Amino acid sequence: MTATTEPDSQGAHFLGATPFFASGHDQRLSYGLFVPHDHTPDAKPLPLVVVQHGTGRSAERYRNQWADFATAHGCVILAPLFPAGIGRRRELHSFKFLEYDGIRFDEELLHIVDEVGEEFNTETETFFLHGFSGGGQFAHRFYYAHPDRLAGISIGAPGRITQLDESLPWWLGTAGFREKFGIDIDLEALRRVPVQMVVGSADVETWEINNAGGPNWMDGVEKTGRTRIERIEVLRDSFERNGIPVRFDVVPGVAHQGSAVIPVVQDFVAGLLATR
Template sequence: MTTPRVKTTKAFYRTGSTTWFASRHDQRFSYGLHIPSVHETTDTPLPLMVIQHGTGRTASQYRDAMAEFSERHGCVVLTPMFPAGIDDPEDLHNFKFIEYRGIRYDEQLLGIVAEAGERFHIDTERFLLQGFSGGGQFAHRFLYLHPDRLSGVSIGAPGRVTLIDPDREWWLGTKGFEQRFGAPLRLEDIRKVPVHMVVGAEDTETWEINNPGDSNWMDGADAVGRTRVERITALRDNYTELGIDVTLDIVPGVGHQGMGVLDAVRRFAERVLPRVV
Protein backbone atom coordinates (compact mmCIF):
# COMPACT_ATOMS: atom_id res chain seq x y z
CA MET A 1 0.00 0.00 0.00
CA THR A 2 1.43 3.35 -1.02
CA THR A 3 1.45 6.03 1.63
CA PRO A 4 0.18 9.35 0.22
CA ARG A 5 2.61 12.23 0.25
CA VAL A 6 1.96 14.44 3.26
CA LYS A 7 1.81 18.14 2.56
CA THR A 8 2.95 20.74 5.01
CA THR A 9 0.20 22.18 7.17
CA LYS A 10 0.52 25.50 5.36
CA ALA A 11 0.16 23.90 1.94
CA PHE A 12 -2.71 21.62 2.99
CA TYR A 13 -4.93 24.42 4.27
CA ARG A 14 -4.23 26.62 1.25
CA THR A 15 -5.27 24.14 -1.45
CA GLY A 16 -8.68 22.84 -2.40
CA SER A 17 -11.26 24.24 0.01
CA THR A 18 -9.09 26.40 2.22
CA THR A 19 -9.30 27.42 5.82
CA TRP A 20 -10.82 30.83 6.63
CA PHE A 21 -8.52 33.84 6.60
CA ALA A 22 -9.01 37.08 8.49
CA SER A 23 -8.90 40.02 6.13
CA ARG A 24 -5.84 42.19 6.58
CA HIS A 25 -7.96 45.12 5.41
CA ASP A 26 -10.24 44.75 8.46
CA GLN A 27 -9.96 41.68 10.67
CA ARG A 28 -13.62 41.73 11.60
CA PHE A 29 -14.16 40.20 8.17
CA SER A 30 -12.83 36.99 6.65
CA TYR A 31 -12.87 34.85 3.53
CA GLY A 32 -12.47 31.30 2.29
CA LEU A 33 -11.60 29.98 -1.15
CA HIS A 34 -11.58 26.91 -3.32
CA ILE A 35 -8.23 26.71 -5.10
CA PRO A 36 -8.40 24.19 -7.96
CA SER A 37 -5.61 21.66 -8.36
CA VAL A 38 -4.46 23.26 -11.63
CA HIS A 39 -3.15 26.15 -9.49
CA GLU A 40 -0.15 23.93 -8.60
CA THR A 41 0.89 23.32 -12.22
CA THR A 42 -0.04 26.35 -14.33
CA ASP A 43 1.73 29.65 -14.85
CA THR A 44 -1.51 31.24 -16.04
CA PRO A 45 -3.24 33.46 -13.45
CA LEU A 46 -6.55 31.77 -12.70
CA PRO A 47 -9.89 33.54 -13.23
CA LEU A 48 -11.84 34.48 -10.12
CA MET A 49 -15.46 34.01 -9.11
CA VAL A 50 -16.63 35.80 -5.95
CA ILE A 51 -19.79 34.48 -4.27
CA GLN A 52 -21.39 36.92 -1.82
CA HIS A 53 -23.47 35.29 0.90
CA GLY A 54 -26.90 36.47 2.01
CA THR A 55 -28.45 37.11 5.41
CA GLY A 56 -27.83 33.53 6.56
CA ARG A 57 -24.05 33.89 6.00
CA THR A 58 -23.88 30.48 4.27
CA ALA A 59 -20.57 31.33 2.61
CA SER A 60 -18.96 27.93 3.16
CA GLN A 61 -21.95 26.09 1.67
CA TYR A 62 -21.78 28.15 -1.52
CA ARG A 63 -18.02 27.66 -1.73
CA ASP A 64 -18.38 23.90 -1.35
CA ALA A 65 -21.26 23.73 -3.83
CA MET A 66 -19.03 25.37 -6.45
CA ALA A 67 -15.91 23.30 -5.73
CA GLU A 68 -16.51 20.84 -8.57
CA PHE A 69 -17.09 23.74 -10.98
CA SER A 70 -13.85 25.31 -9.74
CA GLU A 71 -11.90 22.15 -10.49
CA ARG A 72 -13.53 21.56 -13.87
CA HIS A 73 -12.98 25.09 -15.15
CA GLY A 74 -9.79 26.04 -13.37
CA CYS A 75 -11.27 29.07 -11.65
CA VAL A 76 -10.77 30.17 -8.06
CA VAL A 77 -13.93 30.59 -5.97
CA LEU A 78 -13.72 33.18 -3.20
CA THR A 79 -16.41 33.62 -0.55
CA PRO A 80 -16.16 36.64 1.77
CA MET A 81 -17.75 36.51 5.23
CA PHE A 82 -19.34 39.68 6.60
CA PRO A 83 -20.73 38.75 10.04
CA ALA A 84 -23.99 40.03 11.44
CA GLY A 85 -23.90 42.22 14.51
CA ILE A 86 -21.09 44.57 13.51
CA ASP A 87 -21.44 47.64 15.77
CA ASP A 88 -25.16 46.94 16.35
CA PRO A 89 -25.52 43.42 17.87
CA GLU A 90 -29.03 43.09 16.40
CA ASP A 91 -28.07 44.05 12.84
CA LEU A 92 -28.44 41.44 10.09
CA HIS A 93 -28.21 43.54 6.96
CA ASN A 94 -24.99 45.60 7.15
CA PHE A 95 -23.31 44.69 3.84
CA LYS A 96 -26.37 44.74 1.55
CA PHE A 97 -26.56 48.49 1.06
CA ILE A 98 -22.77 48.95 0.56
CA GLU A 99 -22.24 51.54 3.31
CA TYR A 100 -22.98 50.88 6.98
CA ARG A 101 -21.90 53.09 9.91
CA GLY A 102 -18.74 54.20 8.16
CA ILE A 103 -17.90 50.77 6.71
CA ARG A 104 -17.75 50.56 2.93
CA TYR A 105 -18.41 46.93 2.11
CA ASP A 106 -17.41 47.37 -1.52
CA GLU A 107 -13.96 48.42 -0.30
CA GLN A 108 -13.87 45.52 2.14
CA LEU A 109 -14.46 43.12 -0.74
CA LEU A 110 -11.86 44.75 -2.96
CA GLY A 111 -9.35 44.55 -0.11
CA ILE A 112 -10.05 40.82 0.26
CA VAL A 113 -9.71 40.27 -3.50
CA ALA A 114 -6.37 42.10 -3.53
CA GLU A 115 -5.12 40.02 -0.59
CA ALA A 116 -6.17 36.77 -2.27
CA GLY A 117 -4.26 37.87 -5.36
CA GLU A 118 -1.13 38.24 -3.23
CA ARG A 119 -1.55 34.78 -1.65
CA PHE A 120 -2.48 32.88 -4.82
CA HIS A 121 -1.89 32.98 -8.58
CA ILE A 122 -5.18 34.72 -9.47
CA ASP A 123 -6.18 37.29 -12.07
CA THR A 124 -7.84 39.87 -9.81
CA GLU A 125 -8.12 42.73 -12.31
CA ARG A 126 -11.67 41.63 -13.13
CA PHE A 127 -13.82 38.97 -11.49
CA LEU A 128 -17.27 37.44 -11.73
CA LEU A 129 -19.48 38.47 -8.80
CA GLN A 130 -22.48 36.35 -7.84
CA GLY A 131 -24.89 36.72 -4.95
CA PHE A 132 -28.30 35.41 -3.97
CA SER A 133 -30.93 37.17 -1.80
CA GLY A 134 -28.95 39.61 0.37
CA GLY A 135 -25.96 38.74 -1.77
CA GLY A 136 -27.98 39.68 -4.85
CA GLN A 137 -28.70 43.04 -3.26
CA PHE A 138 -24.99 43.61 -2.68
CA ALA A 139 -24.04 42.38 -6.16
CA HIS A 140 -26.14 44.81 -8.17
CA ARG A 141 -25.19 47.79 -5.99
CA PHE A 142 -21.51 46.82 -6.29
CA LEU A 143 -22.00 46.86 -10.08
CA TYR A 144 -23.01 50.52 -9.88
CA LEU A 145 -19.79 51.42 -8.08
CA HIS A 146 -17.20 49.18 -9.75
CA PRO A 147 -18.24 48.04 -13.23
CA ASP A 148 -14.61 48.25 -14.32
CA ARG A 149 -13.72 45.42 -11.89
CA LEU A 150 -16.34 42.95 -13.10
CA SER A 151 -16.12 40.38 -15.87
CA GLY A 152 -19.79 39.65 -15.15
CA VAL A 153 -22.40 39.83 -12.41
CA SER A 154 -25.09 37.33 -11.45
CA ILE A 155 -27.88 38.86 -9.38
CA GLY A 156 -29.99 36.29 -7.56
CA ALA A 157 -33.44 36.98 -6.08
CA PRO A 158 -32.81 40.31 -4.32
CA GLY A 159 -35.60 41.17 -1.91
CA ARG A 160 -34.97 44.88 -2.35
CA VAL A 161 -33.79 46.39 -5.61
CA THR A 162 -32.10 49.64 -6.53
CA LEU A 163 -33.24 50.88 -9.92
CA ILE A 164 -30.91 53.07 -11.93
CA ASP A 165 -33.18 56.08 -11.51
CA PRO A 166 -31.89 59.55 -10.57
CA ASP A 167 -35.37 60.58 -9.37
CA ARG A 168 -35.61 57.94 -6.61
CA GLU A 169 -33.73 58.30 -3.34
CA TRP A 170 -30.98 55.79 -2.55
CA TRP A 171 -31.48 52.86 -2.14
CA LEU A 172 -34.76 52.72 -4.05
CA GLY A 173 -32.95 54.50 -6.86
CA THR A 174 -29.70 56.32 -7.52
CA LYS A 175 -30.57 59.88 -6.56
CA GLY A 176 -27.62 61.44 -4.72
CA PHE A 177 -25.34 58.54 -5.73
CA GLU A 178 -22.27 60.69 -6.40
CA GLN A 179 -22.66 62.69 -3.22
CA ARG A 180 -23.03 59.51 -1.18
CA PHE A 181 -20.20 57.48 -2.70
CA GLY A 182 -17.85 60.11 -4.07
CA ALA A 183 -18.03 58.96 -7.67
CA PRO A 184 -20.63 59.20 -10.44
CA LEU A 185 -22.62 56.24 -11.72
CA ARG A 186 -20.94 55.30 -15.00
CA LEU A 187 -23.71 53.92 -17.17
CA GLU A 188 -21.48 53.38 -20.20
CA ASP A 189 -19.18 51.14 -18.16
CA ILE A 190 -22.12 49.26 -16.65
CA ARG A 191 -23.36 48.49 -20.17
CA LYS A 192 -20.07 46.65 -20.84
CA VAL A 193 -20.64 44.13 -18.03
CA PRO A 194 -22.53 40.91 -18.81
CA VAL A 195 -25.50 40.80 -16.42
CA HIS A 196 -27.33 37.67 -15.32
CA MET A 197 -30.43 37.64 -13.12
CA VAL A 198 -31.99 34.55 -11.60
CA VAL A 199 -34.93 33.74 -9.34
CA GLY A 200 -37.03 30.70 -8.55
CA ALA A 201 -40.48 30.71 -10.13
CA GLU A 202 -41.97 29.82 -6.72
CA ASP A 203 -40.08 32.57 -4.86
CA THR A 204 -43.30 34.36 -3.95
CA GLU A 205 -43.36 34.57 -0.14
CA THR A 206 -43.40 38.18 1.02
CA TRP A 207 -43.04 38.03 4.82
CA GLU A 208 -39.33 38.89 4.77
CA ILE A 209 -39.34 41.58 2.10
CA ASN A 210 -42.46 43.58 3.01
CA ASN A 211 -41.59 44.63 6.55
CA PRO A 212 -42.30 48.34 7.19
CA GLY A 213 -40.47 49.67 10.21
CA ASP A 214 -37.48 47.34 10.00
CA SER A 215 -33.97 48.67 9.42
CA ASN A 216 -33.88 47.35 5.85
CA TRP A 217 -37.15 48.96 4.75
CA MET A 218 -37.88 52.17 2.85
CA ASP A 219 -41.35 53.33 1.94
CA GLY A 220 -41.76 52.61 -1.75
CA ALA A 221 -39.75 49.38 -1.76
CA ASP A 222 -42.91 47.55 -2.82
CA ALA A 223 -43.71 49.99 -5.63
CA VAL A 224 -41.90 47.75 -8.12
CA GLY A 225 -43.58 44.55 -6.94
CA ARG A 226 -44.54 42.53 -3.90
CA THR A 227 -42.52 39.37 -4.58
CA ARG A 228 -38.90 38.73 -5.49
CA VAL A 229 -40.01 37.54 -8.92
CA GLU A 230 -41.79 40.83 -9.55
CA ARG A 231 -38.93 42.92 -8.21
CA ILE A 232 -36.18 41.24 -10.20
CA THR A 233 -38.35 41.53 -13.32
CA ALA A 234 -38.71 45.26 -12.65
CA LEU A 235 -34.92 45.52 -12.27
CA ARG A 236 -34.44 43.65 -15.55
CA ASP A 237 -36.87 46.01 -17.29
CA ASN A 238 -35.05 49.04 -15.85
CA TYR A 239 -31.72 47.77 -17.14
CA THR A 240 -33.11 46.87 -20.55
CA GLU A 241 -34.61 50.35 -20.97
CA LEU A 242 -31.16 51.79 -20.30
CA GLY A 243 -29.43 49.60 -22.87
CA ILE A 244 -27.92 47.10 -20.42
CA ASP A 245 -27.92 43.55 -21.80
CA VAL A 246 -29.51 41.18 -19.28
CA THR A 247 -30.29 37.46 -19.21
CA LEU A 248 -33.08 36.62 -16.74
CA ASP A 249 -33.58 32.99 -15.70
CA ILE A 250 -36.78 32.11 -13.81
CA VAL A 251 -36.18 28.58 -12.57
CA PRO A 252 -39.29 26.36 -12.48
CA GLY A 253 -40.23 24.65 -9.23
CA VAL A 254 -37.76 26.56 -7.05
CA GLY A 255 -38.60 28.86 -4.16
CA HIS A 256 -36.20 31.07 -2.24
CA GLN A 257 -33.33 28.60 -2.44
CA GLY A 258 -29.88 29.76 -3.47
CA MET A 259 -28.66 26.23 -4.12
CA GLY A 260 -31.68 25.65 -6.34
CA VAL A 261 -30.59 28.25 -8.91
CA LEU A 262 -26.87 27.37 -9.06
CA ASP A 263 -27.16 25.46 -12.35
CA ALA A 264 -28.27 28.70 -14.02
CA VAL A 265 -25.38 30.51 -12.35
CA ARG A 266 -22.93 27.86 -13.58
CA ARG A 267 -24.17 28.26 -17.16
CA PHE A 268 -23.62 32.00 -16.95
CA ALA A 269 -20.17 31.56 -15.38
CA GLU A 270 -19.18 29.16 -18.18
CA ARG A 271 -20.05 31.88 -20.66
CA VAL A 272 -18.10 34.74 -19.10
CA LEU A 273 -15.11 33.11 -17.39
CA PRO A 274 -12.10 31.94 -19.40
CA ARG A 275 -11.53 28.21 -19.05
CA VAL A 276 -8.07 27.14 -17.91
CA VAL A 277 -8.52 23.33 -17.89
Protein backbone atom coordinates in the same frame (compact mmCIF):
# COMPACT_ATOMS: atom_id res chain seq x y z
CA MET B 1 6.29 8.10 4.66
CA THR B 2 9.68 9.74 4.72
CA ALA B 3 10.21 13.41 5.50
CA THR B 4 10.96 14.11 1.83
CA THR B 5 7.59 12.72 0.65
CA GLU B 6 5.32 14.14 3.31
CA PRO B 7 2.95 16.87 2.14
CA ASP B 8 3.62 20.43 3.27
CA SER B 9 1.54 20.71 6.45
CA GLN B 10 1.01 24.42 5.84
CA GLY B 11 0.58 24.41 2.08
CA ALA B 12 -2.09 21.71 2.16
CA HIS B 13 -4.47 24.24 3.72
CA PHE B 14 -4.03 26.67 0.82
CA LEU B 15 -5.46 24.29 -1.79
CA GLY B 16 -8.94 22.89 -2.08
CA ALA B 17 -11.35 24.23 0.52
CA THR B 18 -9.25 26.63 2.58
CA PRO B 19 -9.79 27.88 6.11
CA PHE B 20 -11.54 31.21 6.45
CA PHE B 21 -8.91 33.93 6.65
CA ALA B 22 -9.28 37.31 8.32
CA SER B 23 -9.06 40.18 5.86
CA GLY B 24 -5.76 41.97 6.13
CA HIS B 25 -7.53 45.31 5.79
CA ASP B 26 -10.37 44.82 8.29
CA GLN B 27 -10.07 41.74 10.46
CA ARG B 28 -13.74 41.83 11.37
CA LEU B 29 -14.31 40.46 7.86
CA SER B 30 -13.06 37.17 6.46
CA TYR B 31 -13.11 34.94 3.41
CA GLY B 32 -12.73 31.34 2.35
CA LEU B 33 -11.64 29.92 -0.99
CA PHE B 34 -11.71 26.86 -3.13
CA VAL B 35 -8.46 26.57 -5.06
CA PRO B 36 -8.11 23.70 -7.57
CA HIS B 37 -5.62 21.18 -6.25
CA ASP B 38 -3.43 21.32 -9.34
CA HIS B 39 -3.00 25.10 -9.19
CA THR B 40 0.54 26.27 -8.38
CA PRO B 41 2.07 29.67 -7.64
CA ASP B 42 4.02 29.62 -10.91
CA ALA B 43 1.07 28.60 -13.10
CA LYS B 44 -0.98 31.01 -15.17
CA PRO B 45 -3.26 32.98 -12.80
CA LEU B 46 -6.77 31.55 -12.64
CA PRO B 47 -9.97 33.58 -13.06
CA LEU B 48 -11.74 34.51 -9.84
CA VAL B 49 -15.43 33.89 -9.10
CA VAL B 50 -16.82 35.68 -6.03
CA VAL B 51 -19.94 34.14 -4.45
CA GLN B 52 -21.49 36.56 -1.99
CA HIS B 53 -23.61 35.22 0.85
CA GLY B 54 -26.99 36.58 1.91
CA THR B 55 -28.54 37.35 5.28
CA GLY B 56 -27.85 33.84 6.61
CA ARG B 57 -24.07 34.21 6.02
CA SER B 58 -23.86 30.73 4.49
CA ALA B 59 -20.51 31.52 2.88
CA GLU B 60 -18.92 28.14 3.57
CA ARG B 61 -21.85 26.21 2.09
CA TYR B 62 -21.87 28.27 -1.10
CA ARG B 63 -18.09 27.92 -1.42
CA ASN B 64 -18.35 24.14 -1.15
CA GLN B 65 -21.19 23.97 -3.66
CA TRP B 66 -18.96 25.68 -6.23
CA ALA B 67 -15.93 23.43 -5.63
CA ASP B 68 -16.55 20.99 -8.48
CA PHE B 69 -17.16 23.90 -10.84
CA ALA B 70 -13.82 25.43 -9.88
CA THR B 71 -12.00 22.20 -10.69
CA ALA B 72 -13.86 21.60 -13.94
CA HIS B 73 -13.52 25.15 -15.27
CA GLY B 74 -10.15 26.16 -13.86
CA CYS B 75 -11.07 29.04 -11.57
CA VAL B 76 -10.78 30.04 -7.93
CA ILE B 77 -13.91 30.51 -5.80
CA LEU B 78 -13.89 33.30 -3.22
CA ALA B 79 -16.60 33.38 -0.55
CA PRO B 80 -16.45 36.58 1.54
CA LEU B 81 -17.93 36.53 5.03
CA PHE B 82 -19.34 39.79 6.36
CA PRO B 83 -20.54 38.88 9.88
CA ALA B 84 -23.86 39.99 11.34
CA GLY B 85 -23.80 42.23 14.36
CA ILE B 86 -20.94 44.54 13.39
CA GLY B 87 -21.48 47.79 15.27
CA ARG B 88 -24.81 46.74 16.75
CA ARG B 89 -26.03 43.45 18.15
CA ARG B 90 -28.47 41.53 15.96
CA GLU B 91 -27.80 43.80 12.98
CA LEU B 92 -28.32 41.74 9.80
CA HIS B 93 -28.44 43.94 6.73
CA SER B 94 -25.41 46.26 6.77
CA PHE B 95 -23.39 44.91 3.83
CA LYS B 96 -26.35 44.87 1.42
CA PHE B 97 -26.34 48.66 1.05
CA LEU B 98 -22.54 48.99 0.54
CA GLU B 99 -21.97 51.32 3.51
CA TYR B 100 -22.77 50.95 7.20
CA ASP B 101 -21.38 52.72 10.24
CA GLY B 102 -18.31 53.88 8.35
CA ILE B 103 -17.62 50.51 6.69
CA ARG B 104 -17.60 50.50 2.89
CA PHE B 105 -18.32 46.87 2.15
CA ASP B 106 -17.76 47.35 -1.58
CA GLU B 107 -14.25 48.64 -0.94
CA GLU B 108 -13.61 45.92 1.64
CA LEU B 109 -14.46 43.29 -0.96
CA LEU B 110 -11.93 44.88 -3.31
CA HIS B 111 -9.29 44.75 -0.56
CA ILE B 112 -10.05 41.04 -0.10
CA VAL B 113 -9.91 40.39 -3.86
CA ASP B 114 -6.54 42.11 -4.11
CA GLU B 115 -5.24 40.12 -1.14
CA VAL B 116 -6.39 36.88 -2.74
CA GLY B 117 -4.62 37.86 -5.94
CA GLU B 118 -1.36 38.30 -4.05
CA GLU B 119 -1.66 35.11 -2.03
CA PHE B 120 -3.37 32.63 -4.37
CA ASN B 121 -2.26 33.46 -7.91
CA THR B 122 -5.59 34.62 -9.31
CA GLU B 123 -6.68 37.22 -11.84
CA THR B 124 -8.03 40.21 -9.97
CA GLU B 125 -8.12 43.04 -12.49
CA THR B 126 -11.64 41.79 -13.24
CA PHE B 127 -13.65 39.01 -11.59
CA PHE B 128 -17.09 37.40 -11.69
CA LEU B 129 -19.62 38.16 -8.95
CA HIS B 130 -22.77 36.27 -7.97
CA GLY B 131 -25.04 36.93 -5.03
CA PHE B 132 -28.46 35.60 -4.09
CA SER B 133 -31.10 37.31 -1.91
CA GLY B 134 -29.13 39.65 0.38
CA GLY B 135 -26.12 38.77 -1.74
CA GLY B 136 -28.09 39.81 -4.82
CA GLN B 137 -28.77 43.15 -3.17
CA PHE B 138 -25.07 43.66 -2.53
CA ALA B 139 -24.10 42.43 -5.99
CA HIS B 140 -26.16 44.85 -8.05
CA ARG B 141 -25.19 47.83 -5.91
CA PHE B 142 -21.52 46.81 -6.12
CA TYR B 143 -21.96 46.69 -9.91
CA TYR B 144 -23.13 50.31 -9.93
CA ALA B 145 -20.01 51.36 -8.04
CA HIS B 146 -17.34 49.20 -9.69
CA PRO B 147 -18.30 47.94 -13.16
CA ASP B 148 -14.68 48.28 -14.25
CA ARG B 149 -13.73 45.43 -11.87
CA LEU B 150 -16.35 42.98 -13.12
CA ALA B 151 -16.07 40.39 -15.89
CA GLY B 152 -19.69 39.38 -15.29
CA ILE B 153 -22.44 39.82 -12.71
CA SER B 154 -25.20 37.42 -11.63
CA ILE B 155 -27.95 38.97 -9.51
CA GLY B 156 -30.15 36.47 -7.69
CA ALA B 157 -33.58 37.27 -6.24
CA PRO B 158 -32.89 40.51 -4.34
CA GLY B 159 -35.70 41.38 -1.94
CA ARG B 160 -34.96 45.11 -2.18
CA ILE B 161 -33.79 46.67 -5.39
CA THR B 162 -32.03 49.87 -6.40
CA GLN B 163 -33.21 51.01 -9.80
CA LEU B 164 -30.94 52.94 -12.15
CA ASP B 165 -33.12 55.99 -11.71
CA GLU B 166 -31.87 59.44 -10.70
CA SER B 167 -35.40 60.51 -9.76
CA LEU B 168 -35.48 58.08 -6.81
CA PRO B 169 -33.46 58.57 -3.61
CA TRP B 170 -30.78 56.10 -2.60
CA TRP B 171 -31.36 53.19 -2.13
CA LEU B 172 -34.63 52.96 -4.05
CA GLY B 173 -32.78 54.66 -6.89
CA THR B 174 -29.43 56.25 -7.59
CA ALA B 175 -30.06 59.91 -6.74
CA GLY B 176 -27.22 61.17 -4.54
CA PHE B 177 -24.96 58.23 -5.40
CA ARG B 178 -21.92 60.42 -6.00
CA GLU B 179 -22.51 62.42 -2.82
CA LYS B 180 -22.78 59.25 -0.76
CA PHE B 181 -20.02 57.14 -2.32
CA GLY B 182 -17.78 59.58 -4.18
CA ILE B 183 -18.35 57.65 -7.42
CA ASP B 184 -20.16 58.61 -10.60
CA ILE B 185 -22.35 55.91 -12.12
CA ASP B 186 -20.80 55.11 -15.50
CA LEU B 187 -23.52 53.78 -17.78
CA GLU B 188 -21.11 52.97 -20.59
CA ALA B 189 -19.04 50.82 -18.23
CA LEU B 190 -22.18 49.12 -16.90
CA ARG B 191 -23.23 48.24 -20.46
CA ARG B 192 -19.94 46.43 -21.04
CA VAL B 193 -20.49 43.95 -18.18
CA PRO B 194 -22.48 40.77 -19.00
CA VAL B 195 -25.49 40.63 -16.65
CA GLN B 196 -27.62 37.72 -15.50
CA MET B 197 -30.68 37.98 -13.27
CA VAL B 198 -32.07 34.79 -11.78
CA VAL B 199 -35.07 33.91 -9.61
CA GLY B 200 -37.16 30.81 -8.92
CA SER B 201 -40.65 30.54 -10.37
CA ALA B 202 -42.00 29.69 -6.89
CA ASP B 203 -40.19 32.52 -5.08
CA VAL B 204 -43.43 34.12 -3.90
CA GLU B 205 -43.19 34.35 -0.09
CA THR B 206 -43.40 37.97 1.05
CA TRP B 207 -43.04 37.89 4.84
CA GLU B 208 -39.39 38.97 4.81
CA ILE B 209 -39.57 41.67 2.16
CA ASN B 210 -42.82 43.44 3.04
CA ASN B 211 -41.85 44.40 6.58
CA ALA B 212 -42.88 48.05 6.73
CA GLY B 213 -41.04 49.79 9.56
CA GLY B 214 -38.25 47.22 9.66
CA PRO B 215 -34.58 48.25 9.79
CA ASN B 216 -34.19 47.54 6.06
CA TRP B 217 -37.41 49.22 4.95
CA MET B 218 -37.81 52.44 2.97
CA ASP B 219 -41.15 53.86 1.92
CA GLY B 220 -41.50 53.25 -1.79
CA VAL B 221 -40.32 49.63 -1.69
CA GLU B 222 -43.92 48.53 -2.01
CA LYS B 223 -44.10 50.16 -5.45
CA THR B 224 -41.54 47.71 -6.82
CA GLY B 225 -43.80 44.67 -6.37
CA ARG B 226 -44.84 42.28 -3.63
CA THR B 227 -42.71 39.25 -4.53
CA ARG B 228 -39.05 38.88 -5.39
CA ILE B 229 -40.12 37.83 -8.89
CA GLU B 230 -41.95 41.11 -9.41
CA ARG B 231 -39.07 43.11 -7.97
CA ILE B 232 -36.38 41.52 -10.10
CA GLU B 233 -38.57 42.14 -13.15
CA VAL B 234 -38.67 45.82 -12.20
CA LEU B 235 -34.88 45.79 -11.82
CA ARG B 236 -34.49 44.14 -15.22
CA ASP B 237 -36.72 46.75 -16.82
CA SER B 238 -34.65 49.50 -15.19
CA PHE B 239 -31.46 48.03 -16.67
CA GLU B 240 -32.95 47.61 -20.12
CA ARG B 241 -34.27 51.19 -20.16
CA ASN B 242 -30.65 52.22 -19.64
CA GLY B 243 -29.34 50.09 -22.49
CA ILE B 244 -28.04 47.21 -20.36
CA PRO B 245 -28.88 43.76 -21.81
CA VAL B 246 -29.95 41.16 -19.24
CA ARG B 247 -29.99 37.39 -19.41
CA PHE B 248 -33.14 36.73 -17.38
CA ASP B 249 -33.56 33.22 -15.92
CA VAL B 250 -36.66 32.01 -14.08
CA VAL B 251 -35.86 28.57 -12.65
CA PRO B 252 -38.94 26.29 -12.73
CA GLY B 253 -40.31 25.08 -9.41
CA VAL B 254 -37.68 26.79 -7.27
CA ALA B 255 -38.64 28.89 -4.24
CA HIS B 256 -36.27 31.25 -2.38
CA GLN B 257 -33.35 28.80 -2.43
CA GLY B 258 -29.94 30.10 -3.43
CA SER B 259 -28.51 26.60 -3.75
CA ALA B 260 -31.19 25.57 -6.24
CA VAL B 261 -30.31 28.27 -8.78
CA ILE B 262 -26.58 27.51 -8.73
CA PRO B 263 -26.64 25.30 -11.87
CA VAL B 264 -28.21 28.11 -13.89
CA VAL B 265 -25.70 30.62 -12.54
CA GLN B 266 -22.85 28.24 -13.28
CA ASP B 267 -24.07 27.90 -16.87
CA PHE B 268 -23.86 31.69 -17.22
CA VAL B 269 -20.38 31.91 -15.66
CA ALA B 270 -19.07 28.92 -17.63
CA GLY B 271 -20.09 30.60 -20.86
CA LEU B 272 -18.15 33.70 -19.93
CA LEU B 273 -15.10 31.74 -18.79
CA ALA B 274 -15.05 29.89 -22.10
CA THR B 275 -14.60 33.15 -23.98
CA ARG B 276 -12.20 34.79 -21.53
